[in-house]
Amino acid sequence: MEHKYVHKVPGSGEWAVEARGLVKAFGANRAVDGVDLTVRAGTIYGVLGPNGAGKTTTIRMLATLLRPDAGTASIFGHDVVKEPQIVRQLIGVTGQYASVDESLSATENLIIFSRLLGLGRAEARRKAAELLEEFGLTEAAKRPLKQFSGGMRRRLDLAASLIAQPPLIFLDEPTTGLDPRTRAQMWETIRRLVHTGSTVLLTTQYLDEADQLADRIAVIDRGRVVAEGTVDELKASVGTSSLHVRVGDSHRIEDARHIVERVLQVRSGMSAEAGSITAPMADADRVTDLLVALRAEGIRLAEISVQKPTLDEVFLTITGHGAGEKASTEAGRPDAEREVSV
Structure with a gap:
């Protein structure tokens, strides 16, 4: 599903991001531990992972807000460490509220930002009106920002x-906390950005968001890229079918997981919170063998199903835990991903 619209940047070639x-x-903890990313210009690239996986830290290094301890990264061929000023002219970054003054209106704030970027007074006013229309904020344009809802602020x-x-836009969890309708509006806006020439790199912990938007996805967990490809490639990587088992006795889930892996001869994922196990399965006939083995061990099942794998199950199988569960590396560093040094 790669888009045919490619924003041409002189001398950049076809790659918007190469890392x-x-x-x-951060101290003894490696928030990002050897991440490789290659993003083709004119596409939407998703970085998918739970809180604390290293997504935001990766984005901040690519956006020149954090200096890498090791490794290299370039934006349209320009090194983020050696040419930060050029890189900053090529990118747009979201993730912080866009306001100069809470008491000023949306229009006034956008005009101030435009003027700071060198636009003339008339052009700044025209640009502000155009953007407010694009994001469905025209009716609220004159209201002070302190009266805006979270969804309006995000837009x-x-x-x-x-x-x-900018030819490259970083969107760091752009729809976190938004209601379903506002999320859908944001998705449509993101698609339009690419169709009008931009490249988008977005981080998300929402599996359906990555499934809906991304041409390619990097699954990041505990600071490392553990899988990369198109949605279809990732789904194919865990097998043609996916087994879902929910254990009746939650304290037996580890026992059940060992039996699943032994009988099916695969690696499984487990969500302790849901009391469920997910595993790839090439041969549906083995379900009978699994049921016999579970019964022999006295493990009672609340639910069992075999179906085509979803992106959620891909993530669970690849990482061993759900996308909504925090990576263990988050422990002990609550402010690590918020630390910024320009």
């Missing part, structure tokens, strides 16, 4: 990042 071996440590944040029409 090799990126490392960033204004994205609008502000587009004032300079």
Whole structure:
């Protein structure tokens, strides 16, 4: 599903992002531990992982907000460490509220941002009106930002990042906390950005968001890329069918998991919170053998099903835990991914 619209940047070639071996440590903890990413210009690339996996730290290194401890990265061929000023002219970054003054209106804030970027007074006003229309904020344009809802603020944040029409846009969890309707509106806006010439790299912990938007996906867990490919490639990597088992006695889930892996001869994923096990399965006939083995061990099942794998099950199988469960590396560093040094 790769888009045919490619934003041409002189001398950039076809790659918007090329990163090799990126490392960033906070104290003894490696928040990012050797990440490789290659993003083709004119596409939407998703970085998928739970809280604390290293997504935001990776984005901040690519956006020149954090200096890598090791590895290299370039944006349209420009090194993020050696040429940060050029890189900053090529990118737009969201993730912080776009406002100069809470008491000013959305229009006034966007005009100020436009003027700071060098636009003339008339052009700044025209650009502000255009962006507010694009993001469905025209009716609220004159209201002070302190009266905006979270969804409205998120849309204004994205609008502000587009004032300079950057060829590459980083969206760090752009729809976290939004209601379903606003999320769908944001998805449509993101698709339009690519169709009008931009490349988008977005981080998300929402599996359906990556499934809906991304041409390619990197699954990141505990600071490392553990899988990469198109949605279809990732689903195919865990087999033609997916087994879902929910154990009746939650304290027996580890026993059940060992039996699943022994009988099916595969690696499984487990969500302790849901009391469920997910595993790839090439041969549906083995379900009978599994049921016999579970019964022999006295393990009672609440539910069992075999179906085509979803992206959720792909993530669970690859990482061994659900996308909504925090990576263990988050422990002990609550502020690690918020640390910024420009």
